[in-house]
Amino acid sequence: MALEKWEKRLAWFRRHTEELGALFFPTVRVAHPLALQSPLCPSCGKEGVKNPRVCPNCQQHGPWAFLWARAPYRAQGVVWEAIHRLSHRGESFWLPRLADWLEEGFRLFAAFFPWDALVPVPLHPVRRRELGFNPCLELARMLGMRQRIPVLNCLYTVRAGSSQKTLTAPERAMDHDCAFRVKRGFDLQAQSLLIITDVLVTGLTAQGCARALQQGGAERIAVLAVGRAE
Ligand SMILES: [Zn+2]
Numbered sequence: 573m574a575l576e577k578w579e580k581r582l583a584w585f586r587r588h589t590e591e592l593g594a595l596f597f598p599t600v601r602v603a604h605p606l607a608l609q610s611p612l613c614p615s616c617g618k619e620g621v622k623n624p625r626v627c628p629n630c631q632q633h634g635p636w637a638f639l640w641a642r643a644p645y646r647a648q649g650v651v652w653e654a655i656h657r658l659s660h661r662g663e664s665f666w667l668p669r670l671a672d673w674l675e676e677g678f679r680l681f682a683a684f685f686p687w688d689a690l691v692p693v694p695l696h697p698v699r700r701r702e703l704g705f706n707p708c709l710e711l712a713r714m715l716g717m718r719q720r721i722p723v724l725n726c727l728y729t730v731r732a733g734s735s736q737k738t739l740t741a742p743e744r745a746m747d748h749d750c751a752f753r754v755k756r757g758f759d760l761q762a763q764s765l766l767i768i769t770d771v772l773v774t775g776l777t778a779q780g781c782a783r784a785l786q787q788g789g790a791e792r793i794a795v796l797a798v799g800r801a802e
Pocket residue numbers: 613614615616617618621624627628629630631
C-alpha cells in the first residue's frame with residue numbers, strides 16, 4: 573500500500589517536472605509515446621487492419637491460442653528506448669513509466685473483463701541472472717498492484733531464444749510452441765488470464781505462452797504489451 577502511494581507521488585513529480593522543464597526550456601521537447609492508430613487487427617493488434625482474415629501477420633503466424641493481443645503504443649521513439657533500456661540494459665528506473673503506459677493499454681483494451689490473473693512472459697534463467705530480474709514480471713506486478721489483480725508467475729522457458737535467429741518461420745513457430753511450460757503446482761482450470769509482455773513483434777512468443785496456458789487448462793487468454801513493433 574505504501575509502495576503504491578510512493579509510486580503515485582513519483583508519477584506526479586515526474587509529470588510536473590517534465591511540464592516545468594518544457595515551460596522554462598521550450599527547445600527541450602518532452603518525448604511522448606506514439607499511440608497505435610485504429611483500425612487494429614482484432615486478433616493480433618496490428619495497425620491498419622480491420623479483418624484478421626486479411627492481416628498479413630495473422631496469415632503468416634496464426635491461428636492464435638489467445639483471443640486477442642494489444643498494445644497501446646508503437647514500439648518506437650521513447651517507448652522503444654524505455655523497453656530497450658529496461659529489458660536489455662536492466663535499467664529498472666524505467667519500470668514506473670512503462671507500467672504507466674501498460675496501464676493505459678489495460679484501461680483501453682482489458683479493463684472491461686474480470687481477469688483471474690496476470691501472467692508475465694518468463695525470461696530464460698541465464699538472461700534473468702544477467703539482468704537481475706524479469707522485466708515482464710516486474711511490469712505485471714506493478715499493473716497487478718494498481719488494478720488489484722493477482723500475478724501468476726506460472727510459466728518457465730525450456731530453451732534460450734537465441735536459436736530463433738537461425739530458424740525459418742515455421743521452425744520458429746514450432747520452437748515457440750515448445751519454449752514455455754506451466755510450472756508444477758499451478759491449477760489453471762477455467763482461468764481467464766492476461767499475458768503481460770514488454771513488446772509485441774509477431775506475437776509468436778505470446779503464442780507459445782498462450783499454448784502452454786491452454787494446455788494447463790486456462791479458458792480465456794489474451795495478451796497485453798506496452799509497445800507493438802511493425
Ligand atoms: Zn492480425
